[in-house]
Every structure is written in C-alpha cells, then in structure tokens.
Amino acid sequence: MSSLVRLEVRVSFSYNQKEVLKNVSFSAEEGKLLAIVGPNGAGKSTLLKCLVGILKPKGYAKLNGINLLNLKPKERAKYISYVPQSSYPEFAFTVEEFVELGSYATGGTVEDALKTVGMWERKHELVTKLSGGEYQLVLVARALAQGSNVMLLDEPTSHLDINHALRIMNLLKALKKEKVVVAVMHDLNLALNYADNLLILDKGEVRWIGKPSKLTPEVLEEVYEIKAKITEVDSLKIVTAIE
Amino acid sequence: MKKLIPLLISSVLLILLGIAVGPVRISLSGILASFSLENIKIAFSSPNMLEENAYIILQIRLPRIILAYLVGVSLASAGTASQALFKNPLADPYIIGISGGAAVGASLAALYFPQYMSISALFGAVLAVFTVYKIAKVNGHIPVDTLLLAGIALGFFTSALTSYLLYVRKEGIHNAIFWLMGTFNGSEWDDVKLVLFSSTLGVIFLFFTWKELNLLLLGEESISMGLDINLYRKLIIGVISLLTSFAVATSGIIGFVGLISPHAMRIVFGPNHKRLLPASALFGGSLMVFADILARMLLRPSEIPVGIITALFGAPFFIYLLMKKKRGELLG
Ligand SMILES: Nc1ncnc2c1ncn2[C@@H]1O[C@H](COP(=O)(O)OP(=O)(O)OP(=O)(O)O)[C@@H](O)[C@H]1O
Numbered sequence: 001m002s003s004l005v006r007l008e009v010r011v012s013f014s015y016n017q018k019e020v021l022k023n024v025s026f027s028a029e030e031g032k033l034l035a036i037v038g039p040n041g042a043g044k045s046t047l048l049k050c051l052v053g054i055l056k057p058k059g060y061a062k063l064n065g066i067n068l069l070n071l072k073p074k075e076r077a078k079y080i081s082y083v084p085q086s087s088y089p090e091f092a093f094t095v096e097e098f099v100e101l102g103s104y105a106t107g108g109t110v111e112d113a114l115k116t117v118g119m120w121e122r123k124h125e126l127v128t129k130l131s132g133g134e135y136q137l138v139l140v141a142r143a144l145a146q147g148s149n150v151m152l153l154d155e156p157t158s159h160l161d162i163n164h165a166l167r168i169m170n171l172l173k174a175l176k177k178e179k180v181v182v183a184v185m186h187d188l189n190l191a192l193n194y195a196d197n198l199l200i201l202d203k204g205e206v207r208w209i210g211k212p213s214k215l216t217p218e219v220l221e222e223v224y225e226i227k228a229k230i231t232e233v234d235s236l237k238i239v240t241a242i243e
Numbered sequence: 244m245k246k247l248i249p250l251l252i253s254s255v256l257l258i259l260l261g262i263a264v265g266p267v268r269i270s271l272s273g274i275l276a277s278f279s280l281e282n283i284k285i286a287f288s289s290p291n292m293l294e295e296n297a298y299i300i301l302q303i304r305l306p307r308i309i310l311a312y313l314v315g316v317s318l319a320s321a322g323t324a325s326q327a328l329f330k331n332p333l334a335d336p337y338i339i340g341i342s343g344g345a346a347v348g349a350s351l352a353a354l355y356f357p358q359y360m361s362i363s364a365l366f367g368a369v370l371a372v373f374t375v376y377k378i379a380k381v382n383g384h385i386p387v388d389t390l391l392l393a394g395i396a397l398g399f400f401t402s403a404l405t406s407y408l409l410y411v412r413k414e415g416i417h418n419a420i421f422w423l424m425g426t427f428n429g430s431e432w433d434d435v436k437l438v439l440f441s442s443t444l445g446v447i448f449l450f451f452t453w454k455e456l457n458l459l460l461l462g463e464e465s466i467s468m469g470l471d472i473n474l475y476r477k478l479i480i481g482v483i484s485l486l487t488s489f490a491v492a493t494s495g496i497i498g499f500v501g502l503i504s505p506h507a508m509r510i511v512f513g514p515n516h517k518r519l520l521p522a523s524a525l526f527g528g529s530l531m532v533f534a535d536i537l538a539r540m541l542l543r544p545s546e547i548p549v550g551i552i553t554a555l556f557g558a559p560f561f562i563y564l565l566m567k568k569k570r571g572e573l574l575g
Pocket residue numbers: 015018020038039040041042043044045046047382
C-alpha cells in the first residue's frame with residue numbers, strides 16, 4: 001500500500017449562463033509537478049478557484065477519496081491551499097502577520113513557512129514595501145503556513161525577473177516531494193522544463209495532458225493559433241513562435 | 244499591547260475632566276463629596292433625594308459621560324468592522340447610511356411604539372447595511388465610488404423619512420432637532436444600560452474574531468484560508484448594526500467618529516485587528532467624551548449638538564482621505 005497523496009478532479013462550472021469549465025478532468029499526485037497552461041480566458045484561474053471553494057462548481061475534487069468540494073471552508077483549508085494571482089497588497093501587514101493569515105484554519109507554523117521561502121529575516125517589513133518578486137514569495141509562504149497536502153498556484157512567476165522566477169520554480173520542485181503541487185503558468189519554457197506533467201486547457205476543456213517531452217508543436221499551434229517550434233538545447237526545451 | 248496604555252490613561256483623564264466641567268461650577272471637594280457611599284446608595288434607591296451638587300454629578304454628568312464614552316467605543320468599533328467588511332478605508336456607519344437607517348427605525352418607534360426604540364433602530368440599521376451592500380457591490384467588489392454613492396443616496400432617503408416622522412410627531416421639535424444632530428444632553432442611566440449591553444456584546448464579539456476580521460480584508464480569497472466568509476459577513480453586519488443602532492437610539496446621529504478612530508489608530512498600530520480594534524475603541528471613547536466637553540463648553544451655558552462638533556472635525560478629515568485616495572496613497 002502506498003501512502004501517496006493523490007488528487008482527482010472532475011468539475012464543470014458556469015458564470016451565470018456562460019459555461020467556463022466543461023467537465024474538466026485530471027489527476028495530480030505527490031512528487032509530480034503539474035503545470036496548467038492555456039490561452040488567456042481558457043478558464044485556468046476559474047479552475048483553481050473552484051478547487052479551493054471560492055467558486056462552487058459541479059463535480060468533485062477527491063483527495064485520497066475525500067471530496068474537498070463538500071467540506072466546510074475551515075476543514076477544506078487543512079487539505080488544500082492556494083496562491084492567488086499576485087495583485088498589489090492593499091493592507092500594510094507585516095510579512096509575519098500576513099503569513100499568519102494562512103495559519104488560521106490549521107495553526108501551522110509561520111516561522112517554517114517563511115524560512116522555506118527565505119524571507120524569515122524580513123518578517124518585520126511591511127508587505128506593501130516589498131518588490132513584486134518578494135511579495136510573491138510571501139504569498140507562497142502564506143499558503144505554506146496552511147500546512148496542506150495540496151498547493152495550487154495561479155501564475156506564480158508572472159511579473160518576476162528570471163532569477164526570482166527560477167527561485168519560485170525550484171521552490172515548487174522542492175515542495176512537490178511532500179505535496180501535490182499544481183501551478184497555472186504562462187511561460188511555456190518554464191512549464192516544459194520544470195513540470196512533470198502538463199495540462200493544456202482551452203475554452204474550458206482539457207485539450208492535452210501528458211509529459212512535457214511528448215508535447216508536439218502541432219498541439220501548441222492549434223491551441224494558441226500560432227506557428228510554433230520546439231527545440232532542444234542541452235536537454236532544455238525551448239518553444240519559439242515563428243512569424 | 245504596551246502602546247495601548249497612553250490610550251487608557253487619556254480615556255480616564257478625559258472622563259474625569261468630563262465630570263469636572265459643566266455649566267454649573269462645582270469645586271473639587273464638592274465633586275469628591277458627591278461620590279460618598281451614602282450618596283451612591285441614595286442614587287440607587289431614590290435619586291431625587293440627592294442634594295443639588297451630588298445630583299448633578301451622579302445623575303446628570305456621570306451617566307452622560309459614560310454614555311458618551313460607550314457610544315464612542317461603539318461607533319469606533321462599528322467603523323473598524325465596516326472598513327473590514329467593505330474592504331474600504333472610507334467606510335463608516337454614518338457615511339454609508341447605517342446611522343440613517345437606524346434613525347428611521349428609532350423615529351418610527353418614537354411615533355408608534357416608544358418602548359421599542361432600540362430594537363426598531365436595529366431593524367433599520369440591518370436593512371440599511373444590506374441595502375448598501377447590495378447596491379454597492381460590483382462583480383463581488385465594493386469600489387469606493389459606488390459605496391459612497393449608495394451611502395449618500397440612502398442617507399438622503401433616510402434623512403427625508405426621519406424628518407417626516409419627526410415632523411408629523413410635532414411635539415418636542417427642539418429635542419428632535421438635537422437628536423438628529425446627535426447629543427448626549429439628557430442622558431439617563433437607562434440609556435447607559437442599553438448601550439452598555441450593545442457595546443459589550445458587540446465589542447467582545449469583534450475582539451474574539453480579530454483573525455476573521457483580518458481575513459475579511461482579503462475578500463473571497465480568504466475562503467481558501469478557511470474563512471466561512473458568507474456566514475461571517477452576516478454576523479459582522481449584525482454586530483455593526485447592533486453597535487450603531489443602540490448608539491443612535493440613545494444619542495442620535497453622530498458622524499465621523501467611526502471613520503476617524505480606526506484611521507488614526509491604523510497609522511500607529513497597523514491594520515492587524517488584534518491591536519487595531521482595542522486601540523480604536525479606546526480612541527473612539529476618548530474622542531467622543533472630548534467632543535462632548537466641547538459641545539457643552541463652547542457656547543456656555545447653552546450647548547451645541549455634539550454631532551456638529553464631530554462633523555466640523557470629521558468632514559475635512561474625510562475630504563483629506565478622499566484626496567489621498569485620489570492620489571493613490573490611501574493604504575490600509
Ligand atoms: N467574475 C466573472 N464573471 C463572469 N465571467 C467571468 C468572471 N471571471 C472570469 N470570467 C470568464 O471566464 C472565462 C475564464 O476566465 P479565467 O480567469 O478563468 O481565465 P484564465 O485562463 O485564468 O485567463 P488568464 O490567462 O488571462 O488569466 C473568461 O472568459 C472570463 O471572461
């Protein structure tokens with residue numbers, strides 16, 4: 001018997017009349033980083049919001065058999081955490097106070113979370129005074145303080161310079177050893193090189209799912225409506241749009 | 244928590260000052276003598292038997308000052324909670340029309356069922372918060388402009404209703420006008436009991452849920468951290484309404500204390516409600532007692548409605564905040 005944590009999802013969701021997620025189904029497991037990519041408006045953020053209970057979808061999200069969608073928020077927060085798409089912080093909490101918000105349901109430790117992202121020394125600074133990259137690290141720490149088995153991240157590397165982006169990706173690589181990690185990403189190169197599994201979402205439907213090494217330019221061309229090329233340099237995959 | 248001590252000290256000093264000053268001059272020894280065990284016993288059994296100075300101190304000034312302090316605490320706490328609920332630093336029970344809703348309830352009761360003033364004010368307040376919330380919400384957010392517009396619209400509407408109700412009642416127009424502008428004139432121990440009840444209940448609830456209040460600042464995102472946001476929002480609306488309506492029912496419409504207190508305290512203590520709540524409650528109480536002292540002393544021996552004082556200070560402050568907001572400098 002393996003004690004592997006495994007998340008199985010099948011959800012549909014509509015805003016008013018508009019169908020945004022059409023029977024989206026996938027699974028993710030501990031040890032494998034799942035990247036979700038897809039064009040703007042595909043439904044990626046909506047999917048994450050459904051899984052953490054911000055939106056109420058039809059379907060299920062089972063974590064080792066427990067349907068997270070049926071749980072009360074406080075109970076659900078013990079299993080699944082969420083790093084929202086970064087927006088500018090509105091309230092001048094200190095870094096420590098801000099991360100403490102994440103420990104509401106579980107009483108997880110703020111210190112460990114901040115140390116993991118390397119921001120413990122800066123715990124007394126105001127989040128409103130941080131750079132975008134530093135704030136992103138603090139957002140990850142806040143989710144870490146929840147101490148959950150699953151972590152969902154919405155575009156954790158957008159707006160970040162290459163150094164901070166790689167810092168986040170390496171952090172996710174370390175976290176996946178003890179958690180199910182699912183990240184929505186726009187940078188195809190980062191996704192291809194860091195993810196263990198790739199899911200392409202388009203117009204609310206799963207278009208493609210598999211190992212990044214199996215991805216062909218044709219799939220990208222169809223989804224993104226571009227001409228694409230995937231080259232490999234020293235085992236690094238590089239996607240380029242031509243024309 | 245050490246930083247709260249100056250606020251506690253200023254609360255005590257202002258309360259003492261409030262007892263010491265008034266249109267009738269009473270010497271320090273006279274004031275101290277009023278607090279004799281004997282006088283206090285008489286005050287409890289048959290207060291009309293008190294000799295003059297003791298009556299003024301124990302039956303007029305003391306209930307008035309304590310009521311002012313408790314109303315200040317209530318409004319400042321309701322303001323702090325509203326700002327978290329609306330995620331908007333410009334929210335205040337007065338500006339967003341909750342006080343107006345409570346006033347309609349109170350004046351309706353004054354006309355038809357005077358013994359239920361506070362309860363009726365409470366209904367008016369709850370109705371007002373729900374209305375503002377529904378009108379102001381755009382795609383799950385509450386932008387400043389729609390919030391203020393909804394508040395202003397509701398304010399006009401409720402003030403017309405209140406004026407009408409006071410007008411058809413005819414008797415006691417002078418008192419009615421004082422009440423509309425907010426006053427602690429004529430406060431009685433019964434008023435103190437009412438507001439002691441509502442403020443204790445409301446403030447204790449808020450203190451115990453400071454973590455939830457912090458999470459509320461994050462909006463829907465806080466669901467992912469485990470906050471049952473819909474349930475908690477309803478509870479907060481109830482608490483804000485309770486605090487505001489009992490204050491309005493006993494002392495009329497007093498604006499801006501709920502705006503100024505949390506703001507001033509956020510500068511010193513930051514947005515964390517663990518410290519912000521007690522600080523702004525203590526500050527609100529002190530501010531209210533201070534405003535009431537001015538209201539009594541400026542035009543001695545007659546008095547000004549205290550709501551005029553708070554508006555004279557509060558409205559410019561509000562404009563200053565709006566300017567800051569315009570320049571994008573307004574942060575929580
Ligand atoms: N609050 C809302 N009300 C109505 N429709 C919405 C709402 N939020 C999103 N949508 C619609 O749902 C669809 C999916 O949006 P979503 O934000 O999930 O896309 P996304 O894949 O995250 O896009 P992006 O890459 O630009 O972040 C879009 O067509 C969008 O217009």
